Amino acid sequence: MSCWDTIQDYGLRSIGIGENLLPKKDFTLCQEFTLIGSGLLWNIYFGVLALFFGFFLANALALAKASRHAWLRKPAEWFIFVFRGSPLFIQFFLAYEALVLLPRTGIELFGLTIATSWTTKAWAGALFVLFLNTSAYSAEIFFGALRSIPKGDLEAAEAYGITGWNKFRRIEWPTMLRLGWPAYTNEAIFLFHATTLVFFSGFPAFGQQGDALYYANYFADKTFNPFVPYPIIAMYFIAMTLIITWVFGRINKRLNRHLPQNMKSRIRLRPQLVR
């Protein structure tokens, strides 16, 4: 069987398209590359969607935490503390066990039956946990950035008569994004890394449709040889990290385009790994 056949059989195996049975013996390098790469689709799915939705919630949370009103500030502080202070691994388990307890037949509400079984599936449940988790981490980043906006910028805005919503939209928010962006890039990278935890926590991989680490672990278990699959998945993740750094670097450039060249903040990788 040529490598092209393998790619056709297993290229989309992680989302249930193609060959049903996983290879059982005589593993080729091509099979390992293809399956692990197909698992990467799940990592991208979780990473991109959680980051996208998380961005909005994070902005809201950061503003709430910086609010003068205690009824806004306290819930945001608690939310951020709970999600940043506990391991993501435990959060996955907790969410899964809580979702399993929902009635199987669905919830009756005003005569409508709301199905609940889909929430225990990884694509929904795990995505939800990741979304809340990254919101909390990013909110803390944005909150820090919000507090380090130069006083002079705000005073200048007021001197021009820009106040209220206008001041926020035109001065505070762009500056907050600009200051927080390098840290946010790290958050994006490590959120992406955290997606590998999904299928090792409560959420089961139905029909052996798992993420990249799930397949790498499958190969390592079957062959008792960790020296092939793990370097392969490592290569995939290094490539993904480079792509994320590049994309976020472009955005960073755009956010900083009004500044003199030598003042631009560089994106530095900082380990903020396990959550």
Next chain:
Amino acid sequence: MFSACADPKAIEGLSWLSCYLTSGKHLDFYWSFVIVLILLAVTAPAAMIFGFGGATMARSPIAPLRWVGKAYIAMVRGIPDIIFFMFFVIALDQGIEYLKSLAVCPAGSAWPWQGLEFRVCAEAKVPLATSSPLMFQMYGFFLAVFTFAIVFGAFVANVLFGAMQAVPRAQLETAEAYGMSHGQVFRRILIPQMWVYALPGLSNLWMILIKATPLLFLLGVKDIVYYARELGGSKTQVYEYPHGDWRLYYFLGLMVFYLTMTRVSEIFLKRLSNRLSKGQATAAGEAMRRAGA
């Protein structure tokens, strides 16, 4: 535990709960919290040693040593650390058995990686098949600690390397002007001065380390996650428990445990950072001087 618990039928309500929470399995569960604390207590210094070695190597004037140090620091960037955890546990296990097989196996033994299995001769198994279950547990725990130390050592190396670079050059030059040798500058100036710069990174790592401990479960150690799943389920393969699905409550308990741990560490590290900043030429130190004056 209590004598009243001997007859399960006769007890109910609170006394049932107290009997339930002191059953043998629950005592194992409480013990596993201690295991987590031991892991933290052993891993943190071990990772510091690994990290210090890595950072020093990365600064070495000898090129090959420097490359090794830099590669070690770069290792953890870009690759999810959980991959390292899963990799090192198997790789270390196999590596140890392979090295031992070179020494103790009869000459002409086959290459251990054969097709779908890893096989060394019986004498080279670590631990030996005849050793006690406790020995197996200890060995598993040792592998886990070692893996944690390697991975977190790389993070620490990253932080310490940055901190060593951050020590003001003028301080080192002053020491050299006083006639100190290279080693003396390193020991007397660089090491004592770098901590204030390293502390934010190190405290961040400590938090990450606390939050990484549930990964022990993935490394095959019977840790708190394992027991929470076992005890919380209404039945396992072996036992049937007299309660429904309580896993949610057990995991809530774990959550509270971790939140307490991180909160206490946060407060403690804040104090430490204040103490270290005293009299330092940093923004925090300057703020303290102003406040005092």
